[in-house]
Amino acid sequence: xxxxxxxxxxxxxxxxxxxxxxxxxxxxxxxxxxxxxxxxxxxxxxxxxxxxxxxxxxxxxxxxxxxxxxxxxxxxxxxxxxxxxxxxxxxxxxxxxxxxxxxxxxxxxxxxxxxxxxxxxxxxxxxxxxxxxxxxxxxxxxxxxxxxxxxxxxxxxxxxxxxxxxxxxxxxxxxxxxxxxxxxxxxxxxxxxxxxxxxxxxxxxxxxxxxxxxxxxxxxxxxxxxxxxxxxxxxxxxxxxxxxxxxxxxxxxxxxxxxxxxxxxxxxxxxxxxxxxxxxxxxxxxxxxxxxxxxxxxxxxxxxxxxxxxxxxxxxxxxxxxxxxxxxxxxxxxxxxxxxxxxxxxxxxxxxxxxxxxxxxxxxxxxxxxxxxxxxxxxxxxxx
Numbered sequence: 001x002x003x004x005x006x007x008x009x010x011x012x013x014x015x016x017x018x019x020x021x022x023x024x025x026x027x028x029x030x031x032x033x034x035x036x037x038x039x040x041x042x043x044x045x046x047x048x049x050x051x052x053x054x055x056x057x058x059x060x061x062x063x064x065x066x067x068x069x070x071x072x073x074x075x076x077x078x079x080x081x082x083x084x085x086x087x088x089x090x091x092x093x094x095x096x097x098x099x100x101x102x103x104x105x106x107x108x109x110x111x112x113x114x115x116x117x118x119x120x121x122x123x124x125x126x127x128x129x130x131x132x133x134x135x136x137x138x139x140x141x142x143x144x145x146x147x148x149x150x151x152x153x154x155x156x157x158x159x160x161x162x163x164x165x166x167x168x169x170x171x172x173x174x175x176x177x178x179x180x181x182x183x184x185x186x187x188x189x190x191x192x193x194x195x196x197x198x199x200x201x202x203x204x205x206x207x208x209x210x211x212x213x214x215x216x217x218x219x220x221x222x223x224x225x226x227x228x229x230x231x232x233x234x235x236x237x238x239x240x241x242x243x244x245x246x247x248x249x250x251x252x253x254x255x256x257x258x259x260x261x262x263x264x265x266x267x268x269x270x271x272x273x274x275x276x277x278x279x280x281x282x283x284x285x286x287x288x289x290x291x292x293x294x295x296x297x298x299x300x301x302x303x304x305x306x307x308x309x310x311x312x313x314x315x316x317x318x319x320x321x322x323x324x325x326x327x328x329x330x331x332x333x334x335x336x337x338x339x340x341x342x343x344x345x346x347x348x349x350x351x352x353x354x355x356x357x358x359x360x361x362x363x364x365x366x367x368x369x370x371x372x373x374x375x376x377x378x379x380x381x382x383x384x
Contacts, residue, residue: 003363009354010328013349014054022187022347023323026315026335028306029077031070047076052084054110055328056171062180062187064318065169066092074165086169090236093350094310095163097242098260103156107149114146148265162244166314168236185320195231195315196256212347234317238310244281258310261334263298264384265308269365270299270358300358302332308366312338319344333359337366 029046045051046069048309055065065086067075074091082088144150173180173187180187232254239245239252240259246252275297311334315325323344327335329347332355340363341348350356 001343001345001367002343003336003340003346003348004368005330005333005336005350005356005360005363007350007353009351010349011048011050011054012200014051014058014328017058017347019057020184021058021324022326023060023065023344024063024315025055025059025326025328026066026311026317026318026339027327027329028068028304028335029329031068031075032073032076032091033070033323046073047080049080049083049165051328052081052086055086055326058326059171060184060186061171061174062177062184063171063187064089064189066314066318067169068094068164069167071161071163071165074167077165081167081169085172087172088167089170090168092166092168092236092238092314093163094166094238094240094258095245095248096240096260097160097162097244099242101156101158101160103158106152106155106157110149111145113151114148115381145168168318184263184325189234189235190317190319192229194234194256194313195229196234197232197253198230198251201316238313247314256313258307258313261305261307266300266302267303269362273299273358273361275299276301300332302355302358305332306334308334308337310338311335312341313340315344316342330359331355333362336363340367341370 028245029051029347030041030043031044032042032044034042046067052065059065065081067077067081078088078091144153170187174183177187235255238256241252241257242259249255267358315335315338319325319339319342321343324347325335325339325344326347326349328349330336330350333348336346336348336359346363348359351357
């Protein structure tokens with residue numbers, strides 16, 4: 001496996017790449033929310049049709065694209081992807097219970113407008129905190145002071161964030177699926193390789209299936225081979241395993257599980273890097289801008305690190321064996337880590353040189369670890 005990370009504008013770098021040169025694209029572009037007041041999250045790049053036009057050109061016919069977005073801005077990114085020539089195939093939801101509602105208290109805003117900001121509006125109740133947060137700020141709630149504020153007690157402006165949507169799109173096929181797969185190796189999804197759990201999925205036996213098709217009613221056997229694939233058919237939903245989500249789903253084991261990125265996952269391979277302060281968990285201020293909670297200093301200070309296990313699952317779902325994965329918005333390199341674990345080649349593009357260095361170190365560390373594990377396995381096998 002090989003990997004390359006280009007430091008530059010994704011449009012410019014993709015223009016230098018040959019047509020039909022990558023097998024899949026898995027990426028986490030800016031959500032365009034003005035996250036934490038950062039300029040990179042308010043440029044409109046994710047809505048720029050030119051980005052996705054270049055992505056379409058370098059992707060092989062039938063190749064798939066997976067791109068994250070925010071619940072408020074997904075539609076604009078999806079339309080840009082479709083306008084570039086992609087076919088929108090599905091939407092995957094990553095749901096989690098760790099999001100915190102960053103809602104403006106309407107009654108407090110009314111009190112503030114009237115000049116009543118006193119201690120009556122402050123309680124000692126702390127914010128819910130996450131792994132990286134270092135400070136606990138009070139919730140300015142309390143009892144409304146003015147008569148006008150009392151009329152709007154309990155009203156807010158936002159819901160608790162509990163999911164991130166991922167668009168699943170495909171470059172148009174050349175001919176049939178079969179012809180495209182045989183010519184380019186792209187066009188299908190790795191269903192059996194992405195099955196969830198070990199339980200064999202079954203369906204009512206009364207349904208009619210043609211020879212060679214998976215026949216769930218026949219105990220999950222393939223009529224042509226007699227094989228029984230383990231695990232449930234991959235769904236367009238991924239969850240973090242939290243109690244809140246488990247209660248909502250009832251049986252979360254039927255869906256792929258992945259929690260948010262851990263501290264270890266974020267910082268592996270960065271031993272020689274400088275520790276920096278960062279923020280995260282952005283929400284909206286009263287003026288409609290964005291803010292973030294204070295997090296512990298970290299060597300990987302990227303504010304929106306995706307977990308490696310999640311990216312590993314996604315690249316495996318849409319990339320053919322020995323294929324090349326492209327990420328035009330590489331960030332700190334989680335897509336690249338997932339790609340090399342699965343044995344794929346990786347091409348990343350990142351505008352910020354600090355993140356290029358972090359991504360390079362994280363991916364190289366993962367490759368070194370894979371090589372060490374392989375040598376250990378060979379040694380143990382020889383010793384037997």
